[in-house]
Amino acid sequence: MRDHLYLFIFMLHFSTGCIVSNVQQTIEITGYTGGSVVLPCSCADPQSTATTFTWEFEHGNRWFQVLQNETYSGRSVLFNERSPANLSLLITDLRLNDQRYYRCKTEPNTVIYVQLKVKGCNLFGNREFAEVSGYSGESVVLPCSCTELLAKPEQIQWTYFIEKKHKEIYPNEQIESHKNRVKLLNPNTPGNLSLRISALTTEDQEIYQCYVSPQQVVAFRLTVLHAEEKPHVHIISLTTHQPSHQTQELPPPQQSHHTPQYVYILVTVFPIVLLLVFLALSSRYGKDEVAFSSVVYVKTSSTPAHAQNVPEYVNASAKQT
Numbered sequence: 001m002r003d004h005l006y007l008f009i010f011m012l013h014f015s016t017g018c019i020v021s022n023v024q025q026t027i028e029i030t031g032y033t034g035g036s037v038v039l040p041c042s043c044a045d046p047q048s049t050a051t052t053f054t055w056e057f058e059h060g061n062r063w064f065q066v067l068q069n070e071t072y073s074g075r076s077v078l079f080n081e082r083s084p085a086n087l088s089l090l091i092t093d094l095r096l097n098d099q100r101y102y103r104c105k106t107e108p109n110t111v112i113y114v115q116l117k118v119k120g121c122n123l124f125g126n127r128e129f130a131e132v133s134g135y136s137g138e139s140v141v142l143p144c145s146c147t148e149l150l151a152k153p154e155q156i157q158w159t160y161f162i163e164k165k166h167k168e169i170y171p172n173e174q175i176e177s178h179k180n181r182v183k184l185l186n187p188n189t190p191g192n193l194s195l196r197i198s199a200l201t202t203e204d205q206e207i208y209q210c211y212v213s214p215q216q217v218v219a220f221r222l223t224v225l226h227a228e229e230k231p232h233v234h235i236i237s238l239t240t241h242q243p244s245h246q247t248q249e250l251p252p253p254q255q256s257h258h259t260p261q262y263v264y265i266l267v268t269v270f271p272i273v274l275l276l277v278f279l280a281l282s283s284r285y286g287k288d289e290v291a292f293s294s295v296v297y298v299k300t301s302s303t304p305a306h307a308q309n310v311p312e313y314v315n316a317s318a319k320q321t
């Protein structure tokens with residue numbers, strides 16, 4: 001009888017297999033284009049193994065198997081071979097189209113749903129036109145970045161507008177004049193698309209475009225100035241706190257520029273102020289001296305020896321008031 005009970009329990013355990021955790025709830029996961037995400041799914045009992053399970057994605061009200069679809073080929077990885085209770089799915093090189101519902105189904109019909117959100121690149125100052133200037137012989141940075149720096153645009157192209165046409169200068173250097181002179185400034189940050197153009201010449205004075213998609217474009221008008229036009233004094237303190245599009249070396253800060261004049265004024269004015277203060281004080285002091293002497297007088301006169309003088313003085317002051 002007992003043996004039968006054990007067998008029954010064993011059968012029950014065996015037939016339940018992997019019960020996934022978080023059943024009946026939709027998990028929301030966010031990823032960035034070019035990045036990767038793990039869609040979580042695991043057996044509640046870490047000792048159990050799922051004999052059969054599938055990952056599916058929704059498309060047009062139908063469900064398709066992720067691992068058998070060309071859309072995810074080379075971009076989807078499972079971990080269950082190493083850890084059998086871990087049925088999570090890793091999707092790499094995310095695309096905007098990956099934003100959809102997914103579900104993890106295990107044998108005795110337990111399902112969990114995952115809503116994947118994919119954030120793409122939205123350019124800062126999208127559809128704007130910026131003015132940038134640099135000095136001939138030096139380099140200039142055309143700033144372009146996604147609002148989400150983790151998002152890698154599915155496409156990035158820098159173009160140069162010449163002869164009424166956009167010619168690519170990055171990643172392919174279509175025009176000879178820009179060969180070896182353009183470089184993405186920060187290749188480690190997926191969403192930072194800023195471009196540096198070095199060894200500027202007046203021929204570079206054109207319109208440039210940072211192109212991510214037909215909806216995501218930022219344009220620049222580059223002005224190339226001659227090195228002689230470089231202002232020597234004024235920019236220094238003004239530009240340090242402002243985002244400058246120019247990378248040319250600024251002359252070392254001349255901190256003492258305004259100081260001599262200031263000191264001069266101070267040196268001239270200070271003695272005058274001092275003199276005025278002295279005069280004011282001395283005249284005041286003179287009055288005080290008078291007041292003091294009268295006090296002394298009062299005091300001395302208030303001594304018992306000259307008691308008779310006191311009424312006279314008091315009367316005199318009483319008359320005055």
Ligand SMILES: *[C@@H]1O[C@H](CO)[C@@H](O)[C@H](O)[C@H]1NC(C)=O
Nearest residue numbers: 058059064065068069070071
């Ligand atoms: C792959 O998914 C697409 C929808 O994105 C679907 O139209 C196609 O039939 C699927 N292919 C297979 C082999 O399931």
Ligand SMILES: *[C@@H]1O[C@H](CO)[C@@H](O)[C@H](O)[C@H]1NC(C)=O
Nearest residue numbers: 038040041042079086087088
């Ligand atoms: C499953 O494996 C992946 C990759 O190692 C890991 O990121 C994830 O946290 C694991 N999930 C569980 C529930 O252990």
Ligand SMILES: *[C@@H]1O[C@H](CO)[C@@H](O)[C@H](O)[C@H]1NC(C)=O
Nearest residue numbers: 145149185186189192193194
């Ligand atoms: C992009 O990278 C450059 C160089 O590292 C940096 O100066 C700039 O601030 C970055 N842009 C953004 C938006 O982070």
